[in-house]
Amino acid sequence: MKVTLLGTGTSQGVPVIGCNCEVCRSVDYRDNRLRVSVHLQVNGKSFIIDSGPDFRQQALRERIRTLDALLFTHEHKDHTAGLDDIRAYNFSQHKDMPLYGEERVLEQLKREFAYIFSGVQYPGIPRVQLNPITEEPFEIEGVAFTPIRVKHYKLPVLGFRVNDFTYITDANFISEEEMDKVRGSKVIVLGALRKEPHISHFSLQEAIDVLTELKPEKAYLTHISHLMGLHHEVEQQLPAFIRLGYDGLQIEL
Template identity: 80%
Template sequence: MKITFLGTGTSQGVPLIGCTCEVCSSVDYRDNRLRVSVHLQVNGKSIIIDSGPDFRQQVLRERIKKLDALVYTHEHKDHIAGLDDIRPFNFMQNTDMPLYGEERVLERIKQEFPYIFAEYKYPGIPKVELYPVINEPFEVAGVEFIPIRVMHYKLPVFGYRIGDFTYITDVSFIAEEEKDKVRGSKVIVLDALRHEPHISHFSLQEAIALLTELKPERAYLTHISHLLGLHREVEQNLPDFIRLAYDGLQIEV
């Protein structure tokens, strides 16, 4: 399985509009972070988790020519706002795009993009098929996904395990029974917003503590804000098995 980090930033991205801090002013490409998303290439299938407002830019940058499905973690705008840009895939593949997410998430998508679901559809709008997800394993284009229930403050969201790879973003709490689903993953991607505690995201130290407990071979941190600091400086103080993800990073699992 090949994983490409399409975006590794928080909801406002990095650099932050109007900010002149050293991170937002950095010339290190690793400090420029679009909204969080990953592309999975597995068993000949192409799957993206979350389509935020930078979806078009991310797909163009990585030259993604084929997309078999979109899978959603939750309904916040930085995770769904780019859905309209699936239209070229509709045209090229001559098929509706499968969307997987909790019923609540799919209902929010209906509200955010009502024209997609209108009785009389305008020509050229996105075409989708909705597949509700519950907290049980399911298949996406023949690839098994295991949902990991986590809490994003008071909002229940899903992370996902695909084989030996687990992806969890936007999280502030994971119950013990959900941790058991993650154990044994060779690679874990985990939310780490900043150094200071946050109401709805793991801090850097909270993420490190959980990864140390779960003991993957490798781990990558994502959903990073400018408050975490410069990429090159933060990485120097991380445990050897933990790295910061950055936009465009590709790994094999």
């Protein structure tokens, strides 16, 4: 199994438009963060979790030539805005793209991308197949996905576990029942927005506390804002098994 972090930034990305802080001015490539997304290659199959505004750029950078399904954690724009760009896979693979998400999320996609779902099928629009996530676990192309149900303030959000890998982005609460689904993962990617507390995201210390309890062999932080600080400085403050994620990071399991 191969995991590629396509984007590790928060909703504004890093650098932030109009910001002149040291992180946004950094020349360290690890401080440049596109909106959050991840690519999973499992048993010869290709999956992406979340298609944010930078989806096209990420797929081109990583040369993702095939895609078997697109999964969504939740309906916020920084996780869905790039949906239109799956058209390229429609054309090259000659089939509709399977989309997976909770019913609420799929309904939101219908509203925001109404032209895809209208009765008039304009030539060249994305062609999709909607698959509500109702079972735990569920399978796509023979690969088992276990949903991890977390809270992003009051909004339900899905993380996903595949084999020994767990991915959770926008969250500031994970119940004990859901933590039990994550336990035993060898690698965990978890969102950590900044050092200061936030109403809907784990802070750096909160994420460290969660990961220390779960005890994976390796953990990476994602959904990182420019307020976190410089990549090389923050990494020096982390436990040895936790690293900051960065765009393009590849993890082999």
